[in-house]
Amino acid sequence: MIDASDLIQLVRNYNPRTDEDMLRRAYAYGQKMHAGQYRHSGEEYFTHPVSVAAILTEMQLDDATIVTALLHDTIEDTKSTYGQISEMFSVEIAELVDGVTKLTNLQLSSSETKQAENFRKLFMAMSKDLRVILVKLADRLHNMRTIKAMRVEKQVQKARETMDIYAPLAGRMGMQWMREELEDLAFRVLNNDARNSIIRRFITLQREAGDVVQKITHDIEHELERVHVEAEVFGRAKKPFSIWRKMQEKEIGFSRLSDIYGFRIITDSESSCYSALGAIHQRWRAVPGRFKDYISQPKSNGYRSIHTTVSGRDGKRVEVQIRTREMHEVAESGVAAHWAYRDGQRAENRFAVDPAKWITQLTERFDTGEDHDEFLEHVKLEMYSDQVFCFTPKGDVVKLPRGATPLDFAYAIHTRIGHGCVGAKVDGIRVPLWTRLKNGQSVDIITAEGQRPQGTWIDIVVTGRAKAAIRRSLRAEDRARFVKLGAELARVAFDHVGKKATDKALRTAAKQMGLDSADDLLARLGSAEMSAREVVQTLYPELAAVRRTGEVEPKRAVIGLSPEQDFERAQCCQPVPGERIVGITYRGKGVRVHAIDCPALAEVEDEPDRWVDLQWHTGPHPPAYTVSLEMTIANGAGVLGRICTLIGEQKANISDLHFLDRKPDFYRLIIDVDMRDAEHFHTVMLALEAESDVSSITRHRDPSRKP
CATH class of the missing domain: 3.30.460.10 (Beta Polymerase, domain 2)
Incomplete structure (x- = not known):
């Protein structure tokens, strides 16, 4: 391990005026706080912060960043506090250490939604002080250099996270040497052969x-x-x-x-x-x-x-x-x-960029994303994209990611230009809007009054800025229709529990769910971003769970189980009361109830000891059994609203709605409907098949939804 004097000398080599006393105090404090802690390799833990600090000296960074490296794990892993570091060193250093701690606590390799939120937090931390991410990158580099001491599965997780996030981030920040080393170290773990x-x-x-x-x-x-x-x-x-x-x-x-x-x-x-x-x-x-x-x-x-x-x-x-x-x-x-x-x-280097301006430029378009998926999409586009340089007719340069189209070019100039785009000329020749631009090309955008973004444009553009602008425009255009549809969904859901979807009730639900207004809530209902059941449960959690008297409780709906056995419906086939069923036992998961014709049963055909003979209770059942219906309907004013009303008239509740395809003349979608039994299911299907605006309807069974 490098001792304090050697570390100070590394700093003195490029900064003779370094605050040696502060560096020595930070070294001693970190060593004291980490005393008795060891790494997976068996080394004293403090060897890690010292190594991170040494990496940062190679980049000739300031004293505050070096001290932050020495202390970067103290708040997280020791009894040290923000207040102590602030008092002993400075508020600046305490803020930096706290920023690194917050980055360390982000699980960047988690699920997509969680990952998007963590990316947002990462960029917020970067925007506050970019030195935080420099320390974190050096921390990751040393951990990758010593990764062999970790468990194999942990090595793979860290290597994948490094390859997906930290290496591209280092490259985006211009530190190619670090990107290359991080990639090589991760490559050694992920594909050493x-x-x-x-x-x-x-x-x-x-x-x-x-x-x-x-x-x-x-x-x-x-x-x-x-x-x-x-x-x-x-x-x-x-x-x-x-x-x-x-x-x-x-x-x-x-x-x-x-x-x-x-x-x-x-x-x-x-x-x-x-x-x-x-x-x-x-x-x-x-x-x-x-x-x-x-x-x-x-x-x-x-x-x-x-x-x-x-x-x-x-x-x-x-x-x-x-x-x-x-x-x-x-x-x-x-x-x-x-x-x-x-x-x-x-060092005064006229080519060095101002970090504050750089991070603002990088993150400015992320603020336009209205949901986690959009934000993550924007981040990854910015992190991984190479660039092409194209010219306006006046000779101004527009930077775009590789694979960008004239539509991306139009939105890069101004959102208004993008919205009004009807065509483009590249090097004087008229080209389709999906043409991929190349370095050095001159692009002339043709606009027209009254032109609005089309839904197909989402698949043409590649930049986050263009995608966000198009989505905002489409949402605004569809908002009135979604609000109307959402109002009908809310009415049916509230009627289901004996309540009215009044303006006051909707405003209260919107406030409780963190939305600005009742219209925002209805728009989200209409666009299937949330379900009406969620709204009802927010206001009336007790009523939402009440079952009508005389009905069979869903927990006791199946006959043939032993007293200690629990069951649940298999999502691959979604059986309902009245259909022939069979139970399959799963270790640690109880019994899954399948329809007798479920294709998933073929996987356990040779394991008869796992089969359980079951049947539904013969009493009346509540509408608690979700069935997915795949429909193709006309894209016309009020069509979807009429269909939702029709389902409600059959005393069935729509619990979810998901669009598979949107075309100018039709929609293809999946509607989850809560049914009582097989007879109720056939009644709903018959009513929908009779609707003239429904061109096809089938029961949607998804084999990928494992039993």
């Missing part, structure tokens, strides 16, 4: 062809000397995961993969970058479509460099990056360059 195979191929290639990197480096240096450009040249083979990913994307083997070597030219000036580019292209043939000028069009995180791929020695493709020393500092540190020190002073 593939990684070893690529490494063996490299060894064989080097043995057969010699040190190709050294030879090509010498060739490049010779060409630069010829045109009198002073520069440093560095070459290396690409990382195993980068090569493996390219093999998967292109569906080719290692032997057919050409550009597996990368070279970097570091010059003194911007003009020298272009002179170097000319020398490279004069000597070797450039590969079409593989040239990017991020000097004239920098990335949002401040990254500047010229990228080109050429056919080098022996026809091997090599990628060459050309940049100045200042640009290289930003390319290595990314957004973290803002805090970097040189000779005891905050």
Whole structure:
């Protein structure tokens, strides 16, 4: 473990004016708080915070960030408190440590909805102070370097989380070296055989062809000397995961993969970058479509460099990056360059971006997402997307993710332009709106008065901004219809428990459920974002559970079970009273009741000891047995409302509604209806089949919903 003096020296190497006393006190405090704690490897736990701090010294970060690294686990894992750290060090450091603690507590690999909310919290923490995520990234890097001490299943979980979240985030922040190392460490866990195979191929290639990197480096240096450009040249083979990913994307083997070597030219000036580019292209043939000028069009995180791929020695493709020393500092540190020190002073790098502006730019469009799925969609688009640069007719540059369309371009300019878009010209030629844009193209958007976003546009656009704007417009357009439908759903549900869906009742329910108004609640009901049953249960939890007298309680609806056995209906077939049934025993889960014709029974056909002979109770049953109905109905004014009314008239309750497909002339949807028994089910089906606006209706059984 690095001792305090060695750590201080690492900081002094780039910041001679460092506050040595504060660093020494933080080291001692962290060591004291973590005393008696050990890592999975058996090492003292404090070796971890010290290693995280050492990683951050490589990025030449300020004292507050280094101290935060030393203390980043104290609030979570020791008796230390926010107040103690604030008093002993500063409010700034206490805030940073608290921010890292909150990030650590996020379970980013959980379910989609939970993951979306955690992403939102992660970006909120980043927006408060970006140094929080720098410490967290260094923390994850050290944990991945020492991951072998964890249980195998824990290794896989952490590696997947690293590959999905932390590595792309490091790349988005401009720290490519960290992204590459995180990807490689995760790759080692997730697919070590593939990684070893690529490494063996490299060894064989080097043995057969010699040190190709050294030879090509010498060739490049010779060409630069010829045109009198002073520069440093560095070459290396690409990382195993980068090569493996390219093999998967292109569906080719290692032997057919050409550009597996990368070279970097570091010059003194911007003009020298272009002179170097000319020398490279004069000597070797450039590969079409593989040239990017991020000097004239920098990335949002401040990254500047010229990228080109050429056919080098022996026809091997090599990628060459050309940049100045200042640009290289930003390319290595990314957004973290803002805090970097040189000779005891905050380094003034004209290419380093302001972290506050960068995070605002990254997150501004996330605020428009009105639900978890949209937010997660926006985040992932921003995290994983590469960029293309297109031009307006006036020559302004618009940055878009790869795969973007003219519609994305229109919404990137202004929401009003996007909403009114009826066509587009790319490089002067009229193209369909689903055309994928390429680097350097000029795009001219054609608009028309009265044009509104179409539902099909959601499948055309790829940017979060465009998707959110289209959804907002469609929601606003459909709101009146959804409110009307929601009112009918609410009326039926309230009548079911003997209550009226009055304005006051709906306003009260809306407030209780965190919505702004009764119309918001009805709109969500009408668009199937919530069920009417939830609203009733919010206001009348007791009434919602009351059953009519004389009816068979659902818990006692089945005859043939032993006293200690519990049962539940199988969701794959949704049997109702009056249908022939059979029970299947499941270890630790009681008995599942299946319809006798359920396809899932084939899986246990050879296990007769698990079968239980059952039958429904012959008494009257309450409408408590949900059956899913798949319907295709006309897309016309009031159609869905009439169908919901029709179901209500049959004394059946709609518990959920889900659209499968929306077309200009029809809707395909699944409606969950609570039935009493098989006779009730057939009555509802017959009434719906007789409705002229219903073109087809079937009982929806989903085999994927495991019994």
